[in-house]
Amino acid sequence: xxxxxxxxxxxxxxxxxxxxxxxxxxxxxxxxxxxxxxxxxxxxxxxxxxxxxxxxxxxxxxxxxxxxxxxxxxxxxxxxxxxxxxxxxxxxxxxxxxxxxxxxxxxxxxxxxxxxxxxxxxxxxxxxxxxxxxxxxxxxxxxxxxxxxxxxxxxxxxxxxxxxxxxxxxxxxxxxxxxxxxxxxxxxxxxxxxxxxxxxxxxxxxxxxxxxxxxxxxxxxxxxxxxxxxxxxxxxxxxxxxxxxxxxxxxxxxxxxxxxxxxxxxxxxxxxxxxxxxxxxxx
Amino acid sequence: xxxxxxxxxxxxxxxxxxxxxxxxxxxxxxxxxxxxxxxxxxxxxxxxxxxxxxxxxxxxxxxxxxxxxxxxxxxxxxxxxxxxxxxxxxxxxxxxxxxxxxxxxxxxxxxxxxxxxxxxxxxxxxxxxxxxxxxxxxxxxxxxxxxxxxxxxxxxxxxxxxxxxxxxxxxxxxxxxxxxxxxxxxxxxxxxxxxxxxxxxxxxxxxxxxxxxxxxxxxxxxxxxxxxxxxxxxxxxxxxxxxxxxxxxxxxxxxxxxxxxxxxxxxxxxxxxxxxxxxxxxxxxxxxxxxxxxxxxxxxxxxxxxxxxxxxxxxxxxxxxxxxxxxxxxxxxxxxxxxxxxxxxxxxxxxxxxxxxxxxxxxxxxxxxxxxx
Numbered sequence: 068x069x070x071x072x073x074x075x076x077x078x079x080x081x082x083x084x085x086x087x088x089x090x091x092x093x094x095x096x097x098x099x100x101x102x103x104x105x106x107x108x109x110x111x112x113x114x115x116x117x118x119x120x121x122x123x124x125x126x127x128x129x130x131x132x133x134x135x136x137x138x139x140x141x142x143x144x145x146x147x148x149x150x151x152x153x154x155x156x157x158x159x160x161x162x163x164x165x166x167x168x169x170x171x172x173x174x175x176x177x178x179x180x181x182x183x184x185x186x187x188x189x190x191x192x193x194x195x196x197x198x199x200x201x202x203x204x205x206x207x208x209x210x211x212x213x214x215x216x217x218x219x220x221x222x223x224x225x226x227x228x229x230x231x232x233x234x235x236x237x238x239x240x241x242x243x244x245x246x247x248x249x250x251x252x253x254x255x256x257x258x259x260x261x262x263x264x265x266x267x268x269x270x271x272x273x274x275x276x277x278x279x280x281x282x283x284x285x286x287x288x289x290x291x292x293x294x295x296x297x298x299x300x301x302x303x304x305x306x307x308x309x310x311x312x313x314x315x316x317x318x319x320x321x322x323x324x325x326x327x328x329x330x331x332x333x334x335x336x337x338x339x340x341x342x343x344x345x346x347x348x349x350x
Numbered sequence: 351x352x353x354x355x356x357x358x359x360x361x362x363x364x365x366x367x368x369x370x371x372x373x374x375x376x377x378x379x380x381x382x383x384x385x386x387x388x389x390x391x392x393x394x395x396x397x398x399x400x401x402x403x404x405x406x407x408x409x410x411x412x413x414x415x416x417x418x419x420x421x422x423x424x425x426x427x428x429x430x431x432x433x434x435x436x437x438x439x440x441x442x443x444x445x446x447x448x449x450x451x452x453x454x455x456x457x458x459x460x461x462x463x464x465x466x467x468x469x470x471x472x473x474x475x476x477x478x479x480x481x482x483x484x485x486x487x488x489x490x491x492x493x494x495x496x497x498x499x500x501x502x503x504x505x506x507x508x509x510x511x512x513x514x515x516x517x518x519x520x521x522x523x524x525x526x527x528x529x530x531x532x533x534x535x536x537x538x539x540x541x542x543x544x545x546x547x548x549x550x551x552x553x554x555x556x557x558x559x560x561x562x563x564x565x566x567x568x569x570x571x572x573x574x575x576x577x578x579x580x581x582x583x584x585x586x587x588x589x590x591x592x593x594x595x596x597x598x599x600x601x602x603x604x605x606x607x608x609x610x611x612x613x614x615x616x617x618x619x620x621x622x623x624x625x626x627x628x629x630x631x632x633x634x635x636x637x638x639x640x641x642x643x644x645x646x647x648x649x650x651x652x653x654x655x656x657x658x659x660x661x662x663x664x665x666x667x668x669x670x671x672x673x674x675x676x677x678x679x680x681x682x683x684x685x686x687x688x689x690x691x692x693x694x695x696x697x698x699x700x701x702x703x704x705x706x707x708x709x710x711x712x713x714x715x716x717x718x719x720x721x722x723x
Binding site for chain 2: 124125126127128199200203204205283284287288289290291292295300310312313314315316317319
């Protein structure tokens with residue numbers, strides 16, 4: 068009887084310990100989200116819906132204005148980044164999983180993963196040198212390419228893991244039916260691995276919406292005009308937050324908080340939509 | 351099969367939403383009229399972060415008057431701004447320091463430098479014993495000794511000597527010395543001042559954008575990244591001292607020290623004292639009278655400038671433009687903007703910046719005649 072008590076107590080103790088430690092680990096995240104909600108919320112409430120489409124204010128003005136050009140730029144950058152990055156990540160992952168013994172697959176796999184190690188500012192400088200300088204101007208497309216390079220290894224890793232974790236019996240069943248590799252891939256494997264693929268897309272979108280460094284020397288910024296073309300400069304929310312938070316002016320701090328809230332909402336929105344649309348796989 | 355379609359649908363939904371937003375944004379900017387977009391002139395500049403809020407204030411007022419001109423400015427730092435300007439990525443550049451002599455020779459006759467605004471570096475401190483109504487007096491020598499680590503305590507006789515009224519209030523506490531940890535024009539101005547005011551204590555080797563601070567070696571030096579970093583360190587550390595741009599001190603209600611100028615007068619930063627430094631700097635003849643001249647001695651002239659009422663830690667910030675632009679419309683738009691800055695711009699000065707005095711305005715306005723398109 069006594070022994071059992073001890074075991075139950077230990078079990079309870081361990082359970083609560085895990086909960087407490089997890090809470091401590093999550094505290095900074097809660098803190099960040101709460102302060103964004105509080106500060107950003109008050110800005111957005113003050114500015115109203117026009118916060119989404121107005122240009123940012125002058126430091127002299129009392130009107131908060133908005134983040135229209137930056138918001139539009141971030142959405143555009145997210146879209147192009149996924150359009151460029153996802154096929155690259157997906158087919159590299161397929162190559163690595165389906166042809167694991169080919170030299171090119173190994174080489175590409177190592178190369179892609181090693182991109183994680185490169186500081187993102189260097190990727191920005193790389194794109195600046197090979198694209199912005201020859202073109203003679205900053206552009207949305209240069210920013211999207213920099214973001215795609217930054218998010219590529221993350222997307223690749225997720226998709227590769229998802230494809231690699233498909234049980235062998237399903238693979239054998241697919242090939243046993245006489246399906247060709249592409250058919251098996253698109254009709255069977257992608258369905259099974261869809262959650263992992265979605266996780267890959269999500270992390271790609273997160274990188275595309277949140278990274279500042281790759282954009283510093285690529286997109287140029289454009290706060291007074293919305294969209295002039297893919298080959299023209301554009302703005303992005305992280306860039307706006309980065310610049311505005313450094314100034315000593317309250318009105319800029321308010322806009323930066325509001326922008327952080329919008330960024331959080333965009334990401335949560337995309338996250339929730341994709342997760343809801345793609346149901347869990349039951350094997 | 352169905353699962354694939356769901357995934358496909360998710361992607362399509364995302365792309366559609368994005369596209370709709372893009373079109374919606376396009377509609378907002380053009381307001382349906384395509385021909386007005388064709389006549390629009392876009393000017394692009396980048397450079398000094400110091401200039402960014404003030405330029406933004408000017409640009410927004412200017413654009414109210416000139417609806418067909420759009421000016422974008424990105425605060426990337428003076429160095430990056432110069433590089434982007436000379437590589438042809440931008441139409442103009444914002445820079446705190448003027449061009450070095452070598453750079454100026456390289457682009458002689460092609461580039462124009464316009465001092466557009468004045469700024470000041472202020473000495474801030476956090477000593478609770480000193481009443482808010484009183485400003486601590488400091489001199490170049492004492493500051494140099496503090497940043498060398500040789501003055502250790504707030505109640506040092508050399509500080510007391512400058513502040514007889516505060517002598518009994520200064521605490522026997524160690525001075526925590528805050529400086530910039532990143533390369534900075536603010537550090538350049540501050541160390542130039544220390545060297546000019548106390549050359550024996552602060553040698554020329556310790557002047558520059560990044561300094562190997564002597565006070566760090568005695569363990570009382572603290573680095574802060576950017577003006578916000580130094581400001582936060584001074585606010586959060588009792589008995590600290592630091593140097594920041596004026597706007598950060600004003601906006602964060604930091605206590606500002608009065609600094610002894612060349613004539614031996616303790617002055618606080620204000621529009622009058624900062625402009626006085628600029629006026630007296632002009633009299634030294636180190637500053638050219640035309641924007642196509644060589645401004646490389648300018649900092650030397652304005653820091654620790656003569657004049658009883660001159661604030662010694664004053665500096666210009668500049669806009670660089672080309673003398674010739676291929677695009678006539680761009681040249682014309684820039685001329686209008688420069689003219690506007692020097693005529694109406696002084697009405698829209700934000701806190702922490704000071705308009706250039708009339709004498710400087712007449713130099714800048716010459717650019718309007720010099721620019722060709």
